Amino acid sequence: MTPAAKASTEYLEELSILLRNQGFTVYPRESRDIDVEYDGGVLCRINELGNLGYFAEKITGKETVLDRIRETARSTREYMTLLEQAPPLKADGLEDGYQLLAEFNGAVLAGHKTRYGAQFITWEWVHNKTSLWQGHYYGPDRLPDSYKSAKRDFAVRSGLLLSSALFTQDQLTEIYRSIHETLDSEYPLTDERRNLLESAAGQIEDSVPDLDDRVYLSNQKELDAPCGGGMKLS
Structure with a gap:
């Protein structure tokens, strides 16, 4: 096996491990691509370069999941390339x-x-x-x-x-919840402030891979508290 082929194989094997750890089913193909299954069907195919292929009609309502897979493929490709060259x-x-x-x-x-x-x-x-x-x-x-x-x-x-310049993922989760509580309230907001809050929420979504789970758990703790009034998620 050539060094390039070996690197491609190791990349797809590493990516498969990460995706399986996230709950996806992964099938290797003879072409060295991998198919990623979600919700009972193949959602996308990933090649040795980290590119995703999919049918648009199959991802309706699953765009967030596809974005998570795409980011995992990109990040894995980045560090596997660095490990190969370092x-x-x-x-x-x-x-x-x-x-x-x-x-x-x-x-x-x-x-x-x-x-x-x-x-x-x-x-x-x-x-x-x-x-x-x-x-x-x-x-x-x-x-x-x-x-x-x-x-x-x-x-x-x-x-x-500086460590003070970075938020923990728990802190980001609570900031995200607070942003959406503000956006979903009837409190009047200027377009500029709404855009800034939506932009900040988007950045947090990109920074915290398991944000949905963290928001759910944080909300559940408040609902379970004696005097809790947690944010209800639809």
Whole structure:
């Protein structure tokens, strides 16, 4: 198998793992493409470049699901390409198989391929850059945003971003709920403010992969509280 064919195969295998972890059924094809099944039927087909093919009449009402699949395919393609091109990370006590994805101000972002999916780790250099310590590990697990979480952690540990400039996903969920409570209320809004709120909600939707589940759980906690008055979702 050529290096290009091997990289394409590994990409589709990694993508299949992530999609299955999100609840989709994935079928490999002889052409090395994969079919993704949702709600009892094939929703789309993904090729080795991460491009999606689908019949428009089959995705009506499922556009949000398709967008989630498309973003997973894009993100997976990004980090699998980086892992393929990145140099090996060498440090005392570190086994082979770790790739150096980024390094800045004494912080390191590394990736590691496993049979269960890619793992990402942030470390800090010590002992004149011969050893690593305080590893923060992301994946492989059921979280589809391990790569994104690792990048955020690296940005903070390296000083590229202040931790106070980033919201947690729980905070973003509550902000999202508050935005929609405002948008759905009878409170008068200027067009400018409505557009800004809708834009912010859209950014949160792109940033929190399991936002619907988080909103449901947050709402349910209020409904179950003794004096709760949670937002009812249709």
